[in-house]
Each structure stands twice: as C-alpha cells, then as structure tokens.
Amino acid sequence: MVRAFLVAFVAGFIAEASLPGTAWAVVGAAVVATVLDGVDGWLARRTGMASAFGARFDMETDALLIQVLAILVWQYGKAGPWVVASGLTRYVFVAAGWVLPWMRQPLFPSVRRKAICVVQIVGLMLAMLPAIARPASEWIAAMSLAALAYSFLVDTRWLWRHAPAART
Helix, strand or coil, X not given: CHHHHHHHHHHHHHCCCCCCCHHHHHHHHHHHHHHHHHHHHHHHHHCCCCCHHHHHHHHHHHHHHHHHHHHHHHHCCCXXXXXXXXXXXXXXXXXXXXXXXHHHCCCCCCHHHHHHHHHXXXXXXXXXXXXXXXXXXXXXXXXXXXXXXXXXXXHHHHHHHHCHHHHC
C-alpha cells in the first residue's frame, strides 16, 4: 500500500510538471517505490504472506508507475509523445485478452519479465533526471521501451503457441 501511495504521489505531479524541483521529487519517490517493490516481495515470500492478489496488486502498481513516469517524461520534454506507449503496453495487453481468448491464458513466472519491468522504470527515472537532457533522455526512454516491447512480444508469442485450441 505504501508503494501505491507513492505512485499516487508521483501521479499528482502530472498536473504540476512545471514546478521547480518536481523532477527530483518524482525521481526520489519513484526510487523509493521501486526499492520497496523488491523489499515487499521478498518479505511476503519469506513470511509466507505471498498471495495471488498481492502479486497482481504489485504488477498493477508497477504498470501504473510506468504510465505515470512515461507521461511525466513526455510533459518534461525529455521524449516525444511516443514515450507514453511505455505505460500503455500493459493495458493494451490486457485489452487484447478481452478480444482474443488465447491471450487470457496464465503466464509462467519469469525473471525476464521482472528484470525488464525494473529496466523500464529505471530508464524512465533516468530520463526524468534534470542532468540528462535530450537526446540522451530520449535514447534512454527508447531503449527501455524497446526492452519492454520485446518482453511483451515474447509473452504474446508464448501465449499464441501454447493455446492453439483457444485460437480457433
């Protein structure tokens, strides 16, 4: 819940992106939320409190953080409007499952997925830093988006290959 609060705090800067120092506040809160992401999962597994709900809540919190950071990176002029695709990817994937039944199958646990999520979040945080200007910020955002797109492509391909009956 602390992570969700921090994401909501960061989202509040969408309307105030021009205030001085907001980039540092955004990056600071996002760093704390990202560190807590690793800590809360580790604690939940070690204490036997891990649950399907907790894993889903964690995933959706990550997706929202990516969306908020992507919007802010765009608003700060660190990358073009295309960067918002970073945050939309998860929601497009879910929406595809509404239309394509084979996309609704459960995915296997993946270190790749977790690592690329962190890469995406860190990439957007780096792009937000005042010390990193265009074109470097744009390049960082583009590379992290490319990694994210690759991960979703791998999962989509796996779902396609492992649910042939659902496609017919």
